[in-house]
Amino acid sequence: MGSIIGSINHELNSTRSALWYEVASGTHRTDAWAERLRCFIGLSELLAEQARLEEEQPQGTRPQQAQTAPRALLTEVARRARFAAHETVYKKFRAEWEGPIARWAGTDEAVKPRNALIAEAKIVTFWAYREGVLQIAGKFDMSLPEVAEAYLRALAAWAGDDVPLAACRPAGPPACVAEDMAVLAMLWTQRYHHGVSESPEWASGTRRGAAAPRAAARGREKDPVTEKAEQLERLAGIVVTSVLEDPTITPAGAFDVVRADLARLLAEPADPLADQLSRAAAQLSDRILHQVPGDPILTPQQASRLLTALTGLSGLLAPVAAGIPQGAGRSGVAHGGGR
């Protein structure tokens, strides 16, 4: 199987957020983009200052997740971003925004300006971390599991570098992470479940306005891509939570918390029967090795029959393990592994 990184990078550069970022940060909008960046830096500074003040309060008197009222937050960000009019930030991030850059949250009035600002700030501050990952992934022809690991480690680094922003409600990863996880889920599904090749609609930038995963899946059975995407997104959430719960954790440490789960999620799908047999083999070997004297596990006849069956099976498995194609109509060889 050939290189997959071209597809990964192509798909990750085509998500709704990627297209929004490309347009918003485009050179002909440089001034408007610089103003927006000032807003995000102002927000990070404000949140960091609040976090410091909370730290300085004696234990027990600290307010739980103290928050500035949305309007006051926007005003304070405007002041820190050096806008003459304190309404400027509000106007940039309300549903019927002003200025050349469309807000990431779109025109949905349910998304208030404060939340639109936070969502965009998380995405934009994370973006260059993501670009760093894609650069290395492309250069070194990374496999899907390697990209996923690199991505989650970079996400942990982002959270660790700006804990107050990552913790800002709704605490957790930037919204673009869900789209990116959907891309990884879609590519994994394409690789192992031939025929399921469509990316989930809500992840693709070419299908704007599609429903978000949970809303779309409500009321009907989830498709495998959506299910896998949600599982990956959950791991991304755990990575960020690990950093928020213990800011001394390194990106490698935060990734270790989900390493086994990620490996399981992105592994070749196991054949249920082989899985069952493998578990039974583990149990039986355990019982034989730890057999209590006088308490036989198997009679000699049972052991002999099992040995015969396993020897026969072993003969059948050997060519499969060696990748030797089986007879016509027998598709027992599962391909996988390569980058």
Next chain:
Amino acid sequence: MSADDDGKRHEQVRTAAMMRGAAEALAVLRHRPPAEVRQASEYATGLLCRNAGQSDWAAAGLPMPVRVPETAENAIPAAREPAVHLAEAAMDLHCAGLRPAQRPARWAKLEESLAGQVPATTRARLRGRVDTAHVDADDVTPEVVSSLVAALERNQAAYGPNAYLTGTARRSLATAYRRRRTGTDLASATALAADDTRAQAARYGPEHPVTLDARSRLALYLPAQAESAPAERERRDLATQALSEITTVRAAQDKQRGVASPDSVASHRREARALLLLGEVGKARASMDFARRLESAAREA
């Protein structure tokens, strides 16, 4: 602040974040074949040269690419945290291709070149890298142990007993004690591993892979301590504890990773060692034979 200043600041923030993401991605390549790891290491230094200002990265012990890129206009200072992280990633990859005995000097060079310009926490992290390289090279001098003890005390005081960095320091010190094996070293290593196991179990639960790794280490240290215990009773108690720990760990590993996984096979070997200490020669032989068969089957597959 002028618009130009704003622009430069924004570009530097972006460069710093890109370097941070790249450093994490490069770290993932550590398990690639040696030639690719070497290439990744040089690429990392190239990124540093381009994005982290003028600094003598060759003098800092890093492998230079054949063509050194020009420094970018918006490069960040070489002592800024994202640059240091990238330098560490480059060094980590570089050291993967060296013998363990060659690594401490390389890390020491990097530490020396940056120590005067970085904050205390970064200095401590770099010092930790040097110490760990010494331990990995079996060079466990009193100075190394003192430095590791100081790191554990410092982290415990600053972040508390259950913080991740305290755990890392605890594990490094335990490894150093286990390798030195003088006086009460093995008992100290076991005590630290037991503390670590408790902390991980409290945070993640007893069968989380992170906790299983901690329990595996404990199960490695207990038989070593048992073997050197002077009294028969103590030896038996420690071996019994080791067997109980390793059997639980191995059962969980069998379930999570499969009976033929390298972790599971290693656990079978440890189980055999604990059984041998308890005088259960037949069972020890059966466990060891089983581990050997699994290894040999894995090699043939």
